[in-house]
Amino acid sequence: MIIPRVLVLYEYSAVGLPHGSAYIRLLQPLTHPSISGRFYVTPSPVYYGQAAEIVVVDRCWRPDCTAQMAAALVADLRRNAAKLVYQIDDDLLALPGDDPAAQAKREIVATFLREADGVIVSTPALRARYAAHTARVVVVANALDERLLVQAEIALPAVTQRVVLGYMGTHTHDADLLLLLSALTELAHTTDTELELQIVGGLAKPETLARISQLPFPVTHLTPPAIEYPQFLPWFTGNVRWDIALAPLADTPFNRAKSDIKFLDYAALGAPGVYSDLPVYAATVRHGQTGLLAANDTASWVKAIRSLIEQPDLRRELAANARRYLYSERILAVRATAWADALEAIWRG
Template identity: 30%
Template structure:
């Protein structure tokens, strides 16, 4: 099983043996990057270099492509494709933080590849911060955060963390609202539903883009909010939750339940048991 990327030594190791079947697990849409400049350019160039120099070697070995989105699988028409949604790592076990919301904590969990999505929200976040002094907004953009959002007392831009460290921090942190817009770009349209699990990990109600990866998973107004691509609509949606934290708590609980249903690790385990005949 090859997961995402492969270095020279790993490639040599895979080539030294004869395998009954090789699976390639990929969660980025590498095939639509030529005309999609929505992600940071240095990141885009790294992905393009990988696609040109190393992906052909991996595809020579791979029998099956496993991805969380059909759009990714469409990029490999000569290979057998299997759709597999991710599972959660952890789900918040209580919502006691909703008992005290003198400070309302809002999380933007996106990595640097979501910088364009955060930039879309910036004017709304500035207005919300000015109108609601009880807000504390956290991102993991560090120095990469949009300039307009830097130096704001209510907005923390923590340094980006490796995935494992980010997961551990999520287990310790609690938030009330989680914002995950996905601007309608080819790269974003091929993303997975993993941001649902970020919301559940920190015990928050999620606000997602209508038409994004969580369409068909999130029931609008029940276990999250789906919002049109309009910053004023996002500002209004967040304001709605701020003004009714009892409703927000109910929706956060429903979000935990939805994550537990959609992200059950047993489903992923059973998928691989079937694929590997074990």
């Protein structure tokens, strides 16, 4: 039996660190113990002709990558008889902006989509989006690596005079967080409960920070001790304690192909969540059972958050159900085999 060698060309930052998505989508799943023995996996930021039957290219790969570099990599892989598998978890063809950087990313993605022997995506929406650009697209849903999770106790319900709201996101989600401004302001003026908003990441523009800081209750920014995903996730699940977690998402072409990863993160945290009622979350979150869905308008968000402020028993029930779903269906211990099966199917043709 041949055990294929898999070279993972992960996407990395200008300082050489793998992006969080590279860990979630490739580095953690392909090194999980449940699929050890199916592949010999070697992660690398560069390609210099390493021997491999399968080469997995992640998103836009290098921070200095161009369409010409992508094409050159493809040519090298063809000469070395390696199967090219392309992993992408965002609709980068719909990346907003006409600036050279956005255009360059679209050209890189188009090159890899066109040339890949198989493409692995995170959502059915991405499969539909990319079907016209490549012959073979496989969906492998996101899952969390249980080895990185700290299972803190879910807080006992209690009627308190203080409720901590929380939001976590990367520095590309200013517009999403701003969706909540009017709802949070209204809640502050119409509830007797003391509120606090804690934010992990999520703010890239000074004007966003200025607007959020004008909320009529404390806004706290939590800073993790490390930004790399294998250190961040244990810190997040082991130290952050929110009564209600918030996941607003603007309805844009780019966002419609996103995954439900934030639902998984909040489930791991043991926090009940309120999520934008878009297909991203509606396909997974069972409204009233594992979370609440809210339309992207002020009244809907006020109603959803208020219901959790006033019903601590419901908060605990939603958090417990969401965590139960996570550990039964969306951790790598039960999902890593989907990655192995997808790679093997593409390799065997």
